[in-house]
Amino acid sequence: MTEPLYITASCSIAENVVAKDNKILFANKGTAAQPFLVSVYEHFAFNYPRFYKMDNLCKLGWLAAEILLDQSFDKTIYDPGDVGLLIANRSSSLDTDIRYFETVKTMASPALFVYTLPNIVLGEICIRHHFKGENDFFIFDQFEAGFMHQYTAHLFATGALQAGICGWLEIMGNNFNARLWMVEKKTSPNAVLFTEENIHHPPGQPYPTD
Amino acid sequence: MTDLKRQIVEQLNLQHVKPEDIGDDQPLFVEGLGLDSIDALELIVLLQQQYNIKLNNAEDGPKVFQTVRTMADYIKKQQS
Numbered sequence: 288m289t290e291p292l293y294i295t296a297s298c299s300i301a302e303n304v305v306a307k308d309n310k311i312l313f314a315n316k317g318t319a320a321q322p323f324l325v326s327v328y329e330h331f332a333f334n335y336p337r338f339y340k341m342d343n344l345c346k347l348g349w350l351a352a353e354i355l356l357d358q359s360f361d362k363t364i365y366d367p368g369d370v371g372l373l374i375a376n377r378s379s380s381l382d383t384d385i386r387y388f389e390t391v392k393t394m395a396s397p398a399l400f401v402y403t404l405p406n407i408v409l410g411e412i413c414i415r416h417h418f419k420g421e422n423d424f425f426i427f428d429q430f431e432a433g434f435m436h437q438y439t440a441h442l443f444a445t446g447a448l449q450a451g452i453c454g455w456l457e458i459m460g461n462n463f464n465a466r467l468w469m470v471e472k473k474t475s476p477n478a479v480l481f482t483e484e485n486i487h488h489p490p491g492q493p494y495p496t497d
Numbered sequence: 498m499t500d501l502k503r504q505i506v507e508q509l510n511l512q513h514v515k516p517e518d519i520g521d522d523q524p525l526f527v528e529g530l531g532l533d534s535i536d537a538l539e540l541i542v543l544l545q546q547q548y549n550i551k552l553n554n555a556e557d558g559p560k561v562f563q564t565v566r567t568m569a570d571y572i573k574k575q576q577s
Binding site for chain 2: 325336339340393394396397398401406
């Protein structure tokens with residue numbers, strides 16, 4: 288019998304609202320993606336100048352991870368090589384690819400070029416939190432809860448991971464949707480079982496398709 | 498040098514830095530402004546776009562991009 292896994296924290300950033308464990312922490316309606324993401328950074332008083340250089344996908348993922356992990360995850364009990372990320376989205380890095388393509392018409396921007404892969408966001412999160420475990424970024428038309436659950440559970444079952452962030456990080460223009468779940472073997476007072484259903488229909492949250 | 502500082506902030510998207518906060522002789526990399534290798538490439542693009550100057554010898558980079566003053570001196574020298 289496989290060991291149960293638990294969602295020990297969750298974070299969502301969608302429709303210009305930031306929520307952690309289904310509690311709204313910040314909202315800034317009516318702003319475009321870029322100024323909204325900067326407003327989240329400023330609201331939480333984060334201090335990580337590298338944030339400003341990131342593309343919007345990395346800004347979104349970095350913020351979601353930061354809020355997810357804050358006071359919810361004790362990384363000191365894990366080997367960095369045992370903590371990984373399994374993320375998916377629909378638009379890959381197209382949001383930045385288009386911006387980069389625009390610069391190519393005159394002079395290609397090296398700073399944009401480095402973000403023309405979707406998995407760069409995983410690197411940004413790993414650099415910040417010193418995670419060195421398995422990293423996977425999948426591209427799906429929509430959030431595939433069954434696959435994400437099964438693949439994550441497999442990595443835990445084979446011992447590749449002891450803790451991991453599973454989720455969806457989508458951004459295209461001003462449409463964005465981040466849903467992250469911290470998955471661990473250990474439980475906590477507010478933890479729920481890591482099941483396909485619990486990431487398919489997170490309590491109080493709409494289905495993450497945008 | 499005021500214009501150059503503004504151009505650096507814009508080109509490198511240093512939203513947390515005001516142009517006037519950059520010292521003329523403040524190191525641009527590592528312990529100074531904290532720029533990295535990608536920023537170095539952006540500075541090369543800046544020279545080309547704003548001043549039509551091509552940095553042909555990559556080995557000149559560390560000297561040219563040491564500070565705002567060394568950049569300004571290099572631009573003046575190339576323009577004269």
